[in-house]
Amino acid sequence: MNHSLSIRDDDFIQNGRPVRLLSGAMHYFRVVPAYWRDRLLKLREMGLNTVETYVAWNLHEPRPGQFDFSGGLDLAAFARLAGELGLNVIVRPGPYICAEWSLGGLPAWLLRDPALRLRCANAPFIAAVDRFLDALMAEIAPLMASRGGPVVALQVENEYGSFGDDKTYLRHLADGLRRRGGDCLLFTSDGPSDLMLSGGTLPDILKVANFGSRAVEAFAKLREHQPTGPLMCGEFWCGWFDHWGKDQPHHVRAADDVAGELEAMLAAGASVNFYMFHGGTNFGFMAGANFGAGGLEADVTSYDYDAPLSEWGEPTAKFHAAREVIARHFPLPPLNLPPPIPRRAFGTVRLDEAAPLLEQAARLAEPIDAAAPLTQEDLEQEAGFVLYRTVLHGPLERLDLNIQACHDRAQVFLDGECLGVVDRGKESPAATFALADGDHVLEILVENVARINYGPRLAERKGIVGGVSLGYRFHFGWTHFALPLDNLERLEFTTLAQPPKGPCVFRGYVDVDEPADTFVDLKGWTKGAVWINGFNLGRFWDVGPQRRLYLPAPLLKKGRNELLVLEQHDAPGGRTVELVDEPDLGKTSA
Structure with missing residues (x-):
């Protein structure tokens, strides 16, 4: 049966009738597959009729041309399950997704090409995007609502007006989704400002606005750019994410505050997507980062987001407050939650x-020699660590060791002794020492703490991006061990x-x-x-x-x-x- 979503005047139309999209964000790649059903059932029980997910390109194409849509990356299985539970599905394929995810979902191998520019109509970037969309749409095109599947909408790029204004790029993406079988509603989402809405939109594609408060003002700004069509909050920020740091809190937002904003949106006749309904977890080394006045702001492992459903799948006060608001506008059956998932203290x-890491680096990686320090991108590495090893010849008087552009955190060892830790932005000096006569082993273990996922520093390299000097003299002759730590069996x-x-x-x-x-x-x-x-x-x-x-x-x-x-x-x-x-x-x- 065709459940396609269309637009008539100021309404979404599905099955011939006006419908409001009551959606919740849940990213399949942040939740173990065995819990997809539990989380989706709870999404439905809050009164929502749609689930929205991003697509993380860097997980699906970890190396150029090598694709993975299996196991926890089986987007099609996730969408089919949602459909079986009676839910619509919105897919946001990027290619950039922000999402507090490493490099906004873009694969780090893109950065190896010095001619490539991200998120614009740059030929090398477009070629890579097209290859990804070929693989992705082969998975989800059969699941379009026009073919009886659950996918009712696809997003074009992601908050592009916060980054750029290349309409040729946006048009290429929109046409590419259509050409590959995405015959469903297309939309763009941007913040509610003139700059963002003018930069990130196309005239013939639905515009939605992303915000967390002041819904009436946000929709008024959206109406200035789109006089007709359904109103929708594409991301209702009902919580927030956390950064690592001594003075950083776990962000929370009061349930009654969220309920008040939700009431304002529903009273205005709008549709809404809770970002997040269920945040899940930044497993592995894939948490993203911002870059602010204090430097790199790396995201924690939890993506709880203070969402209606907690990281571990427990309905919160916010869940019940939101359901109560929804029930005032739409008839809901009695609450019927799945049984609680047991927790245990083992x-x-x-x-x-x-297993000492520096001693066993050669078990995990082949040594790569180069005159100057190589970056993670040079080493074809997405995440993790790089061990830089070299030999210094003494005697040398007391000198400063300087690391230029250390991205992001280095531990310096001389003959096995740790001389200190170097944090990004505080690289000089990394250490100060003198050398006795003879050979001495210098090792620098550099951690990619997180790849930036938002803003102008998106294309930043990781590792030692500059050079290493002793005093005023650069040191050359390095052995590198790429340590993504994705397999520790050796x-x-x-x-x-x-x-x-x-x-x-x-x-x-x-x-x-x-x-x-x-x-x-x-x-x-x-x-x-x-x-x-x-x-x-x-x-x-x-x-x-x-x-x-x-x-x-x-x-x-x-x-x-x-x-x-x-x-x-x-x-x-x-x-x-x-x-x-x-x-x-x-x-x-x-």
């Missing part, structure tokens, strides 16, 4: 085995009475009789990441605000489970973590 996990672990100093991967085991959701408490640890059975749960950092990492039950198995913890600094004496049954996202902003 207790203390000892991490008695260790590490060799040993049991040590005392933990080694410096960056090290520790291993322990969790015995589970029945899997349940749990949270990894890393009190006493400094900075690093956690893997369960080879799956990267994401980063931890003692600066907060987030204190515990979410571990969904489907990542556990009955019996013995392998838990790995990368500690970038020195491990605590006890070398234990706790698996607890309560989250800790940090001190709130309220």
Whole structure:
């Protein structure tokens, strides 16, 4: 049956009748597939009729021409499931998605081409985008509502008016979606300002506005640019995201405030998309970053967003407040939530085995030699770390070691001893030392803390982007080890009475009789990441605000489970973590 969405006057029309889109954002790639159904059922129970998702290009095409739409990346399966539950689906394919996601979803390998310019009608960029859209639309074109599927709308680019004004680029994307079978409603979304709405829109494509408050003002501005057509808030920011930092809070927004804004939108006859309905988790090293007055502002692992449905799938006060508002405007059946997902404290996990990272770098990566330091992009690397190794010849008097453009965080080691940590923007000097007669090994471990996902610094490279100097003299002759840490199976672990100093991967085991959701408490640890059975749960950092990492039950198995913890600094004496049954996202902003 054809459930296509169309426009008549100021209304959306579906099945011959006016309809309001009551939508919630949920990104399939931020939720383990086993929980897709649970989250979608809860979305429907809040009174929503549509689910919206971005598409993360950098996950689907990790290397040029190599595509992956399997497992947790099976967008078509996610959309079909939503359709089976009676939901419409809105897909926002980008190619840029922002989303507090690494490089706004763009693959980092794009940055290898010096002639390529992001998000415009640049020939190398367009060629890569077209190849991606060929693969993506082959997955979702059969799911268009015109063919009986659930997909009712596709977004063209994403808040493009906040970045550029290349109408040739926008037209190429819109025509490309149509040509590849996207015969559904197309739309653009931008902030409610003249600059944004004039830059990011096309005259024949529906415009929607993104905002979190002052709905009446926002819709009035939208009407100045689009006198007729349905009103829609494409992103209703009902919460917000968090950055790492000692003074950074976990952002929250009062449920009654959200309910008031929702009431204003529905009273105005508008459609709405909750951003987010369910945020999920920035698994792995894919959390994004902003760049502000204080420098890089990296996002935490949790994407809870203070959304109506928490990171771990629990309906919040905001969920119930929103449902109450919706019920005043539309008839809703009695609330019928799925059973709560069990949570469990599995207790203390000892991490008695260790694999020093610098010593075992050659197990994880082939050495690459170059005169000057190479960036992650030169090394064909999306995320993680680069170890730079060289030999210095003494004697040398006391000199400053300087790193030019360290992106983003470096640990400096001389003959195995850590001389200090260099944070981006504070590179000079990285260390000061003298050398005795003979050869000395200098190692610099550089972490890509997060790729920027919004703003003019989008195309930034990672690693040592400039050079390294001793005093006023540049040093040449480097060996590189690219360490994305996407496969740690080749590490060799040993049991040590005392933990080694410096960056090290520790291993322990969790015995589970029945899997349940749990949270990894890393009190006493400094900075690093956690893997369960080879799956990267994401980063931890003692600066907060987030204190515990979410571990969904489907990542556990009955019996013995392998838990790995990368500690970038020195491990605590006890070398234990706790698996607890309560989250800790940090001190709130309220």
